[in-house]
Amino acid sequence: MRAEIVSIGDELLKGQRVNTNAAFIAGALAGIGVPVGRIVACSDVEHEMVSVFTESLDRADIVLVTGGLGPTRDDRTRKATQQLLHRGLELSEEAYENLAARMKNRSLELSDALRDQAMVIEGSHVIPNTKGTAAGMIIRCGERFDNRYLVLMPGVPSEMQAMMKLTVIPYFALLSNSVIRHTPIKTLGIGESTLAEMIVDIEDQLPEGTSLAYLPHTAGVNLMISTIGRNQENVDRDNRSIVDAIVQKAGKFVYATSEVTLEETIGQMLIEAGMTVAVAESCTGGLVASRLTDVSGSSLYFLQGFVVYSNQAKQRTLGVQEELIESFGAVSEEVARAMATGCLEKSGADLALATTGIAGPLGGSPEKPVGMLCLAIANKISKTVLSKTLFMQGDRERNKFRFSEAALIEIWECLRVV
Amino acid sequence: MRAEIVSIGDELLKGQRVNTNAAFIAGALAGIGVPVGRIVACSDVEHEMVSVFTESLDRADIVLVTGGLGPTRDDRTRKATQQLLHRGLELSEEAYENLAARMKNRSLELSDALRDQAMVIEGSHVIPNTKGTAAGMIIRCGERFDNRYLVLMPGVPSEMQAMMKLTVIPYFALLSNSVIRHTPIKTLGIGESTLAEMIVDIEDQLPEGTSLAYLPHTAGVNLMISTIGRNQENVDRDNRSIVDAIVQKAGKFVYATSEVTLEETIGQMLIEAGMTVAVAESCTGGLVASRLTDVSGSSLYFLQGFVVYSNQAKQRTLGVQEELIESFGAVSEEVARAMATGCLEKSGADLALATTGIAGPLGGSPEKPVGMLCLAIANKISKTVLSKTLFMQGDRERNKFRFSEAALIEIWECLRVV
Numbered sequence: 073m074r075a076e077i078v079s080i081g082d083e084l085l086k087g088q089r090v091n092t093n094a095a096f097i098a099g100a101l102a103g104i105g106v107p108v109g110r111i112v113a114c115s116d117v118e119h120e121m122v123s124v125f126t127e128s129l130d131r132a133d134i135v136l137v138t139g140g141l142g143p144t145r146d147d148r149t150r151k152a153t154q155q156l157l158h159r160g161l162e163l164s165e166e167a168y169e170n171l172a173a174r175m176k177n178r179s180l181e182l183s184d185a186l187r188d189q190a191m192v193i194e195g196s197h198v199i200p201n202t203k204g205t206a207a208g209m210i211i212r213c214g215e216r217f218d219n220r221y222l223v224l225m226p227g228v229p230s231e232m233q234a235m236m237k238l239t240v241i242p243y244f245a246l247l248s249n250s251v252i253r254h255t256p257i258k259t260l261g262i263g264e265s266t267l268a269e270m271i272v273d274i275e276d277q278l279p280e281g282t283s284l285a286y287l288p289h290t291a292g293v294n295l296m297i298s299t300i301g302r303n304q305e306n307v308d309r310d311n312r313s314i315v316d317a318i319v320q321k322a323g324k325f326v327y328a329t330s331e332v333t334l335e336e337t338i339g340q341m342l343i344e345a346g347m348t349v350a351v352a353e354s355c356t357g358g359l360v361a362s363r364l365t366d367v368s369g370s371s372l373y374f375l376q377g378f379v380v381y382s383n384q385a386k387q388r389t390l391g392v393q394e395e396l397i398e399s400f401g402a403v404s405e406e407v408a409r410a411m412a413t414g415c416l417e418k419s420g421a422d423l424a425l426a427t428t429g430i431a432g433p434l435g436g437s438p439e440k441p442v443g444m445l446c447l448a449i450a451n452k453i454s455k456t457v458l459s460k461t462l463f464m465q466g467d468r469e470r471n472k473f474r475f476s477e478a479a480l481i482e483i484w485e486c487l488r489v490v
Numbered sequence: 491m492r493a494e495i496v497s498i499g500d501e502l503l504k505g506q507r508v509n510t511n512a513a514f515i516a517g518a519l520a521g522i523g524v525p526v527g528r529i530v531a532c533s534d535v536e537h538e539m540v541s542v543f544t545e546s547l548d549r550a551d552i553v554l555v556t557g558g559l560g561p562t563r564d565d566r567t568r569k570a571t572q573q574l575l576h577r578g579l580e581l582s583e584e585a586y587e588n589l590a591a592r593m594k595n596r597s598l599e600l601s602d603a604l605r606d607q608a609m610v611i612e613g614s615h616v617i618p619n620t621k622g623t624a625a626g627m628i629i630r631c632g633e634r635f636d637n638r639y640l641v642l643m644p645g646v647p648s649e650m651q652a653m654m655k656l657t658v659i660p661y662f663a664l665l666s667n668s669v670i671r672h673t674p675i676k677t678l679g680i681g682e683s684t685l686a687e688m689i690v691d692i693e694d695q696l697p698e699g700t701s702l703a704y705l706p707h708t709a710g711v712n713l714m715i716s717t718i719g720r721n722q723e724n725v726d727r728d729n730r731s732i733v734d735a736i737v738q739k740a741g742k743f744v745y746a747t748s749e750v751t752l753e754e755t756i757g758q759m760l761i762e763a764g765m766t767v768a769v770a771e772s773c774t775g776g777l778v779a780s781r782l783t784d785v786s787g788s789s790l791y792f793l794q795g796f797v798v799y800s801n802q803a804k805q806r807t808l809g810v811q812e813e814l815i816e817s818f819g820a821v822s823e824e825v826a827r828a829m830a831t832g833c834l835e836k837s838g839a840d841l842a843l844a845t846t847g848i849a850g851p852l853g854g855s856p857e858k859p860v861g862m863l864c865l866a867i868a869n870k871i872s873k874t875v876l877s878k879t880l881f882m883q884g885d886r887e888r889n890k891f892r893f894s895e896a897a898l899i900e901i902w903e904c905l906r907v908v
Contacts, residue, residue, distance in 0.1 A: 085526045087517025088703065092508050094531070099505025108503040110542075111531035113512070124528075254504070265561040265603050285500050286560070287507065288646060296506060351797075357783025358776030361797040365775030368851055368886055376803035379769075379779040379795030381788070385837065389794060419803065433786055465595060466621070468786055470648065 073248050075101050076132040077111045078124055080139030080149055081227060084113040093138045093232055100236050105250035105300050106134065116140050121152035129217045134244060139227030141189075141206040149224055153193055157213060157222075161191040164198045167207035174205065193224075199239045204231040210243060251304045253311040257295040257318055259325040260334065260481050264293045267322060274317045279310040290473055292325070327484060334480050335367050341487040342373035347453075349483065350419035352378045352390055352411040354402065355429035355445065359476040375421045380411065390414030403428050403440050405459040408448035412457055416450040423486065424450045427479050431471045445475045447482050458486075491666055493519050494550040495529045496542055498557035498567055499645060502531040511556045511650055518654050522663040523670055523718050524552065534558045539570035547635045552662065557645030559624040561603045567642055571611050575631060575640075579609040582616045585625035592623065611642075617657045622649040628661060669722050671729045675713040675736055677743040678752070678899055682711045685740060692735045697728040710743070745902060752898050753785050759905040760791040765871075767901065768837035770796045770808055770829040772820065773847035773863065777894040793839045798829065808832030821846050821858050823877040826866035830875055834868040841904065842868045845897050849889045863893045865900050876904075 077097050083089040094111045101108055109132055114124045116139070128135040140149030154160065167190035175182045189205045192198055199208030204226060211222045223240060225232045259267065264286050268275070275284055282299040295318065299311035319326055327337050342349060351360045361377030364370055378389055383402055386392040392410040400406040411426035425447070432442030443466065448459040460482075464474045495515050501507040512529045519526055527550055532542045534557070546553040558567030572578065585608035593600045607623045610616055617626030626643045641658055643650045663670075677685065682704050686693070693702055700717040713736065717729040737744055745755050760767060769778050779795030782788055796807055801820055804810040810828040818824040829844035843865070850860030861884065866877035878900075882892045 084513070084529065085516055086520050087513045087515070087526075088705070090508055090510050090513040091529070095502070095505045095508040097505070098503055102504045108505075109533070109538075111502065111509070113529035115527070120527075254506075265601070268561070269603070283500070285504075285506070287501055288560070296501065296504075298504065353776075356780070357788075357792075358771075358779030358795050358797065361776030362774070362780050362890075365797070365799060366887065366890070370775075371799055374775075375800050376807065377776050377795070377797030377799075379776065379783070379797070381783060381795075382793050385794035389836070418807070431786075463596075465592075469784065470621075472780075472784070 073106050073133045073244070074131070075106050075108050075134040075136060076128040077108060078121075078128055078135060078137045079111070079113040079227075080116050080121065080137065081113070082115050085115055093227065093229055096229070096233060097136055097138070097236060100241050101136075101244075102252060102254065102298075104241060104245040104248050105252040106244060106248050107300070116148050118148050118152045118155065121149065122156050125152065125156050125222065129213060129220050129222065132220070134221040134223065136223040136225070136240070138225050138232050141208075141224060141226045142228075150191070150193065153211070153222065153224065157193065157211070159194045162194050164190050164192045164196070164207055166198050166200065167192065170200055170207075171205055197243075199223075199225065199235045201226070201231055202234045202238065204228055206231070208235045208239070210240070250300060250302055251307050252298065252300045253307050255297045255311055255315045255329055256331060257297065257315060257322075257326055258328040258332075258334075259294060259322065260292045260327055260477075260484070262292050262322070262325040264288050267293055267295075267325070270322050271318055274314065274321065278314065281307070282310050282314055284314070290470070290477060333367075334477075334484065335363050338364070338480060338483055338487065339367045339370055339373060341484070345487060347422040347487075348373050348375050348420075349423045349425070350375045350377065350415050350421035351479070352380060352415035352424065352426040354380055354386070354411070354427060355431050356427045356472060356476050356479060357381065359472060360425065360427065360479045363476055363480065375419045378415060378418070386411060390418060401440065403430055403444060403446055405446045405448065405461055408446040409450075409457050409459050412448040412450035412459075416452055422452045423483065424452075425479055425483055426450075427475060429471075429475055431468045431475065433468055443471055445478060447479060449482055449486050451486065491524050491551045491662070492549070493524050493526050493552040493554060494546040495526060496539075496546055496553060496555045497529070497531040497645070498534050498539065498555060499531070500533050503533055511645060511647055514647070514651060515554055515556070515654060518659050519554075519662075521670065521672060521716075522659060522666055523668050524662060524666060534566050536566050536570045536573060539567065540574050543570065543574050543640065547631060547638050547640065550638070552639045552641065554641040554643070554658070556643050556650050559607075559626070559642060559644045561607060561623070568609070568611065571629070571640065571642065575611065575629070577612045580612050582608050582610045582614075582625055584616050584618065585610065588618060588625075589623055615661075617641075617643065617653045619644065619649055620652045620656065622646055624649070626653045626657070628658070668718055668720060669725050670716065670718045671725050673715045673729055673733045673747055674749060675715065675733060675740075675744055676746040676750075676752075677712060677740065678710050678745055678902070680710055680740070680743040685711055685713075685743070688740050689736055692732065692739065696732060699725070700728050700732055702732070751784075752895075752902065753781050756782070756898060756901055756905065757785045757788055757791060759902070763905060765840040765905075766791050766793050766838075767841045767843070768793045768795065768833050768839035769897070770798060770833035770842065770844040772798055772804070772829070772845060773849050774845045774890060774894050774897060775799065777890060778843065778845065778897045781894055781898065793837045796833060796836070804829060808836060819858065821848055821862060821864055823864045823866065823879055826864040827868075827875050827877050830866040830868035830877075834870055840870045841901065842870075843897055843901055844868075845893060847889075847893055849886045849893065851886055861889055863896060865897060867900055867904050869904065 098108045140147045196209035206226045208225045285296045287294040301307040358379045380386040391414045415424035429445035436442035443464040450457045614627035624644045629640045703714045705712045719725045776797045798804040809832045833842035847863035854860035861882040868875045
């Protein structure tokens with residue numbers, strides 16, 4: 073079984089809304105082994121919808137449509153479906169009762185416009201709407217369309233998501249009969265082409281049903297290994313074998329083989345090592361602290377952060393010596409090391425990371441260009457202070473984010489050898 | 491001129507990535523008066539791409555494609571285009587020099603796989619890639635396709651966005667022969683429906699060619715006033731008249747009528763007032779400092795930040811008294827005020843802002859629920875400390891962002907009365 077997704081709405085075509093619904097539906101279908109062939113966004117003009125539905129029903133066994141089921145006049149999905157299938161509307165008792173109960177709960181009148189929301193295409197399997205008023209429908213399209221399925225849902229994300237989980241996915245999981253497994257491989261510090269060269273042999277010999285996708289991000293690339301088949305055991309085995317083979321080749325760049333973030337990985341490592349961390353930031357301006365504390369429960373290991381933007385703040389708050397800044401400049405490994413040491417002392421943490429650099433666009437020089445970052449990490453247990461200098465290219469926003477990414481990688485690498 | 495957008499990539503069809511690129515492109519095209527008819531996401535299988543390109547070129551004058559231009563083997567957009575148009579590849583000198591310069595800056599070798607990134611479809615207008623390696627292309631498709639345009643860009647958002655801004659939009663704006671003017675009106679602290687009521691008279695009498703869009707954001711709503719026409723002078727006049735009328739009605743909620751951020755607005759106000767700022771953050775974890783220092787030149791007014799996550803850090807670093815935390819709890823206006831006062835003293839700044847709250851999902855109670863935020867702002871010049879408590883609803887990420895937004899609004903409001 074193959075599916076296509078059709079998203080109705082002018083706000084998508086004008087760029088006023090990002091199509092998160094399609095991603096949700098595609099992800100849910102992937103979970104039951106139903107691949108999606110295309111995702112089409114189109115306007116809510118009736119003849120355009122009829123064309124798009126017809127084309128999609130020619131290619132796919134299931135066409136899932138969101139949008140255009142609301143009570144306002146620009147919601148025309150049912151009209152287009154009537155025209156496509158030459159069918160009338162009928163009142164769904166089930167949907168009507170749901171509507172009446174919702175209105176009663178809010179002490180509201182059931183207006184005619186709202187009653188319309190319980191009208192469905194003749195012969196539909198009704199999808200109850202547990203979060204709103206418009207009923208959804210699963211429609212078998214008759215012989216003209218090889219009895220393929222058209223699924224109509226509202227465009228409001230919470231309503232559509234509840235319909236997918238409670239009705240649509242169980243309905244098609246029963247019919248589809250295949251299993252699928254996705255495993256992410258999250259890497260850092262390696263580019264797409266270098267990683268591709270490293271694992272070319274594995275990619276050349278993927279088992280049938282297994283595919284590999286590259287998902288680049290700011291500080292490297294993630295892989296997604298997907299396996300589809302009929303037998304759960306074989307699917308799991310094939311998927312696992314490829315994941316293991318890649319980890320064996322590229323393991324030193326891999327920080328996770330599940331859906332966790334780098335921040336969460338670091339948090340887990342700190343908890344396991346029983347260690348605490350603090351940060352002293354100049355060029356990253358608080359972004360490293362903010363990212364570390366994005367993790368729920370980070371108060372277990374994150375003690376505090378110092379955003380020491382000015383030279384005075386570096387001196388007064390962290391005890392960095394004025395002569396050091398004068399001799400080497402604020403952007404130097406020497407100052408980064410002094411910041412890390414001061415941060416370790418002031419915070420009482422086991423690890424202290426410091427950043428100083430030039431995010432730009434101003435402040436660069438030939439010796440210290442925009443994109444230069446000095447990092448230092450002080451370790452109370454091993455009594456060491458390590459430092460390094462990196463150079464990045466980008467605008468201020470990108471540099472700052474990549475600086476913070478480099479800082480997190482530094483903490484991650486430090487914890488790997490604990 | 492009508493456009494369609496084609497987004498290539500299995501990660502879209504598997505729901506692993508949301509199609510933000512299409513929304514960006516659609517929004518940019520709307521800005522030059524080019525409507526988008528459809529947005530199609532499809533896989534990177536060559537025959538599928540050839541079908542999709544052919545269908546889109548039948549319907550639209552411009553087809554903009556993202557994805558499938560990288561160096562790995564699952565990047566097949568150029569191959570599909572060659573097959574579609576029966577054209578070969580040629581080396582673009584311009585793209586090659588860009589590549590060579592990028593590699594040299596990073597002291598990297600120019601591998602064969604990378605050199606491929608400078609190969610373009612014969613007869614292309616090359617789109618320089620200022621953020622990465624793969625060259626983009628604007629291709630006139632020949633008589634078979636009525637000389638319509640195929641635009642190929644990489645799927646990495648930063649690379650695609652730079653290409654759109656620097657090359658693609660100017661290119662098609664010239665062809666479309668109309669002038670357009672957009673003016674944003676950026677507001678804070680007012681909801682969409684309240685603002686709509688306030689300006690209903692203006693909205694009812696918009697001049698021909700002028701439209702008004704509501705763009706809701708986390709802390710309120712922005713307006714975009716767009717005017718399109720043939721004559722620059724008339725377009726400017728009509729646009730200005732509506733902007734002025736709205737500012738007159740809703741001025742106290744407006745912080746800008748140009749594309750500046752709230753962070754930049756605050757920076758400008760601080761510079762004009764000759765004042766400096768520092769922040770003490772608990773629940774926002776460094777995000778307020780990070781946002782303030784997103785602005786180039788922020789070292790002129792931002793002195794330092796304290797991320798005091800633990801109670802010990804609040805006491806040791808800012809001198810918050812232990813009894814205060816014991817009596818009122820760490821999340822209280824009393825503690826926020828003590829943090830602000832301590833921050834003012836330690837930093838030497840003119841203004842000090844403090845945040846303490848519960849971002850969640852853990853740590854809430856009936857009296858102090860998840861989403862509760864206590865803010866305080868201490869002012870050295872007026873010798874005042876103001877505080878307030880706010881309640882928000884959302885997950886951790888959303889709460890943290892809204893907390894930081896509330897903190898920035900607090901600084902903005904304090905500076906308005908200076």
